[in-house]
Amino acid sequence: xxxxxxxxxxxxxFKEVSLLDRYGAAARAGFxxxxxxxxxxxxxxxxxxxxRETAGVEQAHINAPTGDKPGDRGLAAVPGRHxxxxxxxxxxxxxxxxLHCTRIHFLAGIHPTEDWDRQQWEETYVNxxxxxxxxxxxxxxxxxIEPLVTVPGYYLTNRKQAQDIINKVSHPSLKLQFDFYHxxxxxxxxxxxxxxxxxxxxxxxxxxxxxxNEPDSEGEINYPFVFQTLISLGYKKWIGCEYIPRGKTxxxxxxxxxxxxxxx
Numbered sequence: 298x299x300x301x302x303x304x305x306x307x308x309x310x311f312k313e314v315s316l317l318d319r320y321g322a323a324a325r326a327g328f329x330x331x332x333x334x335x336x337x338x339x340x341x342x343x344x345x346x347x348x349r350e351t352a353g354v355e356q357a358h359i360n361a362p363t364g365d366k367p368g369d370r371g372l373a374a375v376p377g378r379h380x381x382x383x384x385x386x387x388x389x390x391x392x393x394x395x396l397h398c399t400r401i402h403f404l405a406g407i408h409p410t411e412d413w414d415r416q417q418w419e420e421t422y423v424n425x426x427x428x429x430x431x432x433x434x435x436x437x438x439x440x441x442i443e444p445l446v447t448v449p450g451y452y453l454t455n456r457k458q459a460q461d462i463i464n465k466v467s468h469p470s471l472k473l474q475f476d477f478y479h480x481x482x483x484x485x486x487x488x489x490x491x492x493x494x495x496x497x498x499x500x501x502x503x504x505x506x507x508x509x510n511e512p513d514s515e516g517e518i519n520y521p522f523v524f525q526t527l528i529s530l531g532y533k534k535w536i537g538c539e540y541i542p543r544g545k546t547x548x549x550x551x552x553x554x555x556x557x558x559x560x561x
Contacts, residue, residue, distance in 0.1 A: 301524055301532070301556050304357040306502070306539040308334035310546045317344055320352035326547050327557030332358035332400075332537045338388070342395045349396055356396035357535040358441075358500055361389035361403045371404025373429070373442075374422035374452045376414070378406075382425050386432060393438055400500050400535075402441040402474055403429055405452040418452055423465045430468035439499045443474035446483040455483050456490065463497065472499025476539065481506045481518055488526055495530050504540030511540055513552035520552075 305323035307316055314322055316336055323331050331354050337345065349356055362385040363371045364378070372382040389401045403426065408418060426440065433440040444459050445451045453459060459473055475498045480487055491498065503523075505516035512520040527536075542549045550557065 301527055302330070302535050303553055303556050304328060304330035304332050304355070304535045304537050306332050306334070306537050308336050309539050309541060312542075313545065316340065317348045320348040320354060322546070324352040324354050326550055327554070328354060330355035330357040330535055332356075332535070332539075334360045335363050337392065338362055342392060345392070346395055356393075356398040358400040358402065358537060359389060359393060359396070359398050361385045361401055363404050364406070368407060370448060370451060371406040373403045373405050373425045374408075374418050375406040376417045376421045379421070379425065383428070386429050390432060390436060390438070394436055399437065400439045400441055401429075401433060402443060402500075404445075405442065407448065407450040408452050410450065419462070419465075422452070422462060426462065426466045426471055427468060430466060430471040434468070434470040438470070440468075440471045441474040441499050442471070443476055444479060444483060445476075446479050456480065460494075460497070473497050474500045474502070476502040476504075477518055477523065478502070478504040478506055478509055478539070487518070487523065491526065492530065495532065498534075500534060500537065501527075501532075502537040502539040504538075509541050510543050511549045511552055514543065 305328040307319040307323065311319040311322040317340060320331060337359055363369050364381060372378050372385055393401055405422060430440045442453060442459055442462065444453050444455050446454055463471055463473065477487060503512050504510065505512055505514040506518055508514055508516055
């Protein structure tokens with residue numbers, strides 16, 4: 298089979314309706330699964346479970362809560378916030394278990410512009426991720442980290458740093474979330490890296506560069522070649538559609554019709 302599996306990112310797609318209604322919209326568009334950012338925590342578990350089950354889609358991925366203080370963009374690497382990170386971890390696990398979700402992305406956090414201890418941040422990150430990976434493993438969930446280059450001050454910025462952290466955590470439940478948009482901006486060399494490190498990758502996300510629209514938008518990434526490479530590599534995990542639609546979400550899904558028909 299040469300299938301690729303795409304899931305709809307409900308924080309980006311179908312924004313014409315509320316997040317709860319996006320579950321059904323994704324299903325009607327042919328998606329068999331969805332992923333969500335932190336806006337999922339605006340809703341009760343009961344509401345989300347009903348929305349997911351009614352739509353009949355899989356919850357492939359969620360982000361852990363990123364913190365309650367102004368400027369928070371994750372807690373995993375932030376020194377002095379261990380208790381806050383543990384609360385975030387436990388809440389994300391509660392949501393993941395209820396939604397039968399098998400992947401959680403833990404954001405690292407934003408460091409100060411001056412006077413921050415890089416070694417302390419790394420030690421905090423490694424220790425927190427060891428705990429997260431262990432707790433996730435108990436539930437059959439994959440813990441994910443993703444380098445981000447468009448967030449000023451974000452701690453995890455490139456794939457080499459991510460690889461180093463994953464090696465130091467040294468737990469099979471911790472994987473790399475490979476976002477083609479961020480990876481093209483930060484490092485390029487997409488195909489070689491994916492081919493050489495496919496076992497390191499636990500989840501992927503796609504959008505075009507520099508516009509962050511649909512994969513068939515004009516831009517730097519040759520997605521037909523990317524998708525053919527993933528097929529040849531036998532990649533079977535979910536690929537999140539984390540892009541900003543050029544117009545109405547459904548109108549921009551021509552590029553995905555081949556895969557959505559197979560998934561539905």
